[in-house]
Amino acid sequence: MDFLVLFLFYLALLLIGVVMICFCPEIHYVKGLVRGRTQIFSCIVSECVQRAILELLHYLFHTRNRIFIFLHLILQGMIYTEYTWEIFGYCQELEFSLNYLILPYMLLVVNLAFFTLTCVSNPGTITKANELLFLQVYAFDEVMFPVNRSCPTCELRKPARSKHCSVCDRCVHRFDHHCIWVNNCIGAWNARYFLIYLMTLTASAASIAAVSTVFLVHLVVVSDLYSKTYIDDLGRAQVIDFAFLIQYLFLTFPRIVFMLGFVIILSFLLGGYLCFSLYLAATNQTTNEWCRGQTWPPPAKSHVYRNIYSHGFWSNLGEIFLPATAYYDRKKK
Ligand SMILES: [Zn+2]
Numbered sequence: 001m002d003f004l005v006l007f008l009f010y011l012a013l014l015l016i017g018v019v020m021i022c023f024c025p026e027i028h029y030v031k032g033l034v035r036g037r038t039q040i041f042s043c044i045v046s047e048c049v050q051r052a053i054l055e056l057l058h059y060l061f062h063t064r065n066r067i068f069i070f071l072h073l074i075l076q077g078m079i080y081t082e083y084t085w086e087i088f089g090y091c092q093e094l095e096f097s098l099n100y101l102i103l104p105y106m107l108l109v110v111n112l113a114f115f116t117l118t119c120v121s122n123p124g125t126i127t128k129a130n131e132l133l134f135l136q137v138y139a140f141d142e143v144m145f146p147v148n149r150s151c152p153t154c155e156l157r158k159p160a161r162s163k164h165c166s167v168c169d170r171c172v173h174r175f176d177h178h179c180i181w182v183n184n185c186i187g188a189w190n191a192r193y194f195l196i197y198l199m200t201l202t203a204s205a206a207s208i209a210a211v212s213t214v215f216l217v218h219l220v221v222v223s224d225l226y227s228k229t230y231i232d233d234l235g236r237a238q239v240i241d242f243a244f245l246i247q248y249l250f251l252t253f254p255r256i257v258f259m260l261g262f263v264i265i266l267s268f269l270l271g272g273y274l275c276f277s278l279y280l281a282a283t284n285q286t287t288n289e290w291c292r293g294q295t296w297p298p299p300a301k302s303h304v305y306r307n308i309y310s311h312g313f314w315s316n317l318g319e320i321f322l323p324a325t326a327y328y329d330r331k332k333k
């Protein structure tokens with residue numbers, strides 16, 4: 001029962017994670033997916049249920065809500081509880097170095113600090129008071145960001161590299177994307193916090209995966225499992241092979257193995273996303289610009305999009321970690 005419950009829970013978490021990462025940035029894809037599915041299953045799913053699903057998806061992905069913040073904290077809490085409850089104790093018994101074992105906790109403290117900063121900080125909301133200031137920060141490239149454009153919702157002039165976030169209903173300077181996991185936009189003023197949050201999250205998942213793997217390998221080596229035999233279904237003695245070893249570890253430490261599988265997958269997904277974010281930071285592009293650049297020019301336009309904002313690696317990083325207009329709020333006080 002323990003094994004089955006954990007297995008189902010594991011599958012559900014993986015499914016949620018993959019759906020979130022693949023589909024959350026563009027709610028339209030989710031709606032399209034659901035519409036496509038609901039068309040196929042319209043004979044068995046009533047219109048009322050279809051509407052309820054779309055409303056739920058709209059609420060989850062297209063309105064500001066703290067559901068994913070809680071989900072994030074619950075997942076993080078569960079992984080660290082398992083790490084503390086089982087792995088930390090076992091590893092101490094096996095006399096692992098304490099510095100090595102407390103590394104995930106140190107990363108957790110830094111991660112939670114930057115997670116909070118990303119959630120609560122102003123990403124660079126454009127208002128009537130700071131509109132003129134933001135208009136001077138970046139040059140208009142006249143391709144993706146034409147001069148003299150206004151936001152029809154906020155009725156403010158659009159500075160270059162800004163975008164209106166439909167979830168938060170505001171224009172954001174150097175808009176990158178809206179992240180549901182922090183329930184906030186990522187823009188000029190909090191991109192640095194988001195990047196450090198992402199780095200520490202990846203590092204904490206990778207460090208837990210590394211400690212857990214070393215623990216299991218150490219256990220196999222210490223108990224000399226490879227040199228032992230087992231009796232198969234036909235009553236013959238068999239040497240323990242890799243497949244049997246995995247099965248044995250699954251049954252002996254189900255929670256540790258499930259958690260290890262989850263954090264390994266998470267480390268690769270987060271690692272991939274971190275590499276992409278670092279590439280964007282190094283080349284001074286936002287996710288919004290990168291996505292639009294992939295499909296530019298639209299059929300009606302003939303201009304070729306070129307990134308005019310990159311001024312070298314260090315200068316590009318400096319722009320993220322020391323944003324030019326971040327002192328604006330302090331100046332007002
Ligand atoms: Zn706007």
Ligand SMILES: [Zn+2]
Pocket residue numbers: 165166167168169177178179184185186
């Ligand atoms: Zn937003």
